[in-house]
Amino acid sequence: MTTHYLKIAFRNLIKYKTQSVISMLGLAVGFACFALSAYWIHYEMTYDAFHQDAGRMYAVRVNNSFEKGKLTHRIPHPLGQYLKNHYPEIEEYSVFNIRLCKLKDNDKWLEVNMASSDSTFMQMMNIKVLDGNTNFMLRESQEVAITQEMATQLFGKESPLGKEIELDRKKKKICAVVSGWSKHSSFHYAFIGDTNYGRGWDFHLFNAIVKLKKGAEVKALTHKMNQNFPDEMKKNAYGETGITTFFLTPLTSLHYDKDFPHQNDVIIKFNHIVYFSVVGILIIICAFVNFLALFVNRIRSRQKEMALRKVNGASNCSIIALLLTEYAMILASSILTGMLLVEILLPAFINYAGIVLSRSTIYGESLAYIAGISILASIVATVPIYLFQKRTLQSSLETGKGRQTGNMFRKGSMIVQLTV
Structure with missing residues (x-):
């Protein structure tokens, strides 16, 4: 069954390749930006933490x-x-x-x-x-x-x-x-x-x-x-x-206190790093909302397919699993692309930030930050996927039903993105 889900998910991603690429790149940029800045914040806040007591x-x-x-x-x-x-x-x-x-x-x-x-x-x-x-x-x-x-x-x-x-x-x-x-x-x-x-x-x-x-x-x-x-x-x-x-x-x-002098020519203040991290989070939010809006719209456009699967014995859980598999593939592609961006940017980032640690440590923590955000995004995405999957099945039998809710969701997502 898992292989079947993966095949169907892959075919749909290819079918809607423009939307898929836009969603993937948006999330990847947000992941890379947030992962590096979050690691930088953690590094700055752990100066001298190695001392006993x-x-x-x-x-x-x-x-x-x-x-x-x-x-x-x-x-x-x-x-x-x-x-x-x-x-x-x-x-x-x-x-x-x-x-x-x-x-x-x-x-x-x-x-x-x-x-x-x-x-x-x-x-x-x-x-x-x-x-x-x-x-x-x-x-x-x-x-x-x-x-x-x-x-x-x-x-x-x-x-x-x-x-x-x-x-x-x-x-x-x-x-x-x-x-x-x-x-x-x-x-x-x-x-x-x-x-x-x-x-x-x-x-x-x-x-x-x-x-x-x-x-x-x-x-x-x-x-x-x-x-x-x-x-x-x-x-x-x-x-x-x-x-x-x-x-x-x-x-x-002490290190990130504004009055503490640094012996090198530091031009980056700690609050600037925090702002950069917040920008990364906002990019993720914007890309995620855009991706979710496109994904839900895709579900609504596939309502006949969903109804046909239901008629042929597919349960609500299996349909949700199929949709979440598509979502997971986009998310996995975004994570891989995000880590590739981290790899490309890492030498310049280490030189600019003045970080003295092994690359494996940075990779490990960056991946941990990305994984945490991904899990949270998956939890958030489950609710609208479930609701719209259920409503699209009903709307396949009653023309026009659920359209008003769908339009409200689309307008709401646009407002959120514009606000960000």
């Missing part, structure tokens, strides 16, 4: 005294210990600085990130020393640690320990290999060192991440912190700072 980590930020209404993540180094000492809700803290450096690699210069940190950064962020010693953490040290990924990029399979590199035109010696993060982080780094940074209250050079204890209320803690804002933050050796308010931003939300 990431859901309890918050970036400490303050009001930007130079730009009213904006925030800054730059704070003085002593603030981390101050918060840990004064607020029992804070389980751990990490204070560090990430800056862009120039690395000389043969005759060219590469841009790499250097982390200036202390033991709090290593411990809380679970950074492991894989080989070598911890001299890179000493004050005034000219030695640095390199991540395993960067070491492989520069030296291949050779051990980097003891090798000399040039960072910002200064000679540095590699004393350790440490575990690194993926670039799916707001604070990715290639080297750790240069700890000789201003450590006093007057130098707002560092980032601070705090991990709250389980059950701690963020709003209550923020209110308490602002009620007892440290005087050292309000004024320093240079006078009044204008800094008066703390903000705790979830670590996983």
Whole structure:
């Protein structure tokens, strides 16, 4: 029976090939647009989610005294210990600085990130020393640690320990290999060192991440912190700072926050990606309504065929199964075409979005999004297919019956498409 349904469905798709191609291409474009943008949104919203207990980590930020209404993540180094000492809700803290450096690699210069940190950064962020010693953490040290990924990029399979590199035109010696993060982080780094940074209250050079204890209320803690804002933050050796308010931003939300600076030339805002995703959904809705309207109209034009099948013993369920098979073939063709579009667009998309993940991961999630939309579309389509199938059988016996409803459905679908 299934083979019979597939044969009949295929013949009808060929018979109405123009309508079939229009429906297929419309749905395919919507699928590809939505799948890529939905994956992009998911990627942006999962920055730093790989950290252990990431859901309890918050970036400490303050009001930007130079730009009213904006925030800054730059704070003085002593603030981390101050918060840990004064607020029992804070389980751990990490204070560090990430800056862009120039690395000389043969005759060219590469841009790499250097982390200036202390033991709090290593411990809380679970950074492991894989080989070598911890001299890179000493004050005034000219030695640095390199991540395993960067070491492989520069030296291949050779051990980097003891090798000399040039960072910002200064000679540095590699004393350790440490575990690194993926670039799916707001604070990715290639080297750790240069700890000789201003450590006093007057130098707002560092980032601070705090991990709250389980059950701690963020709003209550923020209110308490602002009620007892440290005087050292309000004024320093240079006078009044204008800094008066703390903000705790979830670590996983920091990347797409509008006030968080990015180290590359990012011109795409997070809400723009959301708009793009919404456009994809609207394209799917428009194409789906158009396809459903054409499909229902095709059912109405085949009312004599339906009546003949009924007379020859076909049940309502078998007729609905036949119609849904045709619908499923269009949907399957749209999915395949949509994935083909994803394959064609993927290299440009990865380059434009700055996504650093395997193609298989992107394909897998894109297919999951498309499958979810397809299942929802199938559920929605079942009701009108059932109703119009039933009415067309009745109208085959009574001329004109159901025509008014059909016209209303056609006009309604046109209104929906024009509105979209």
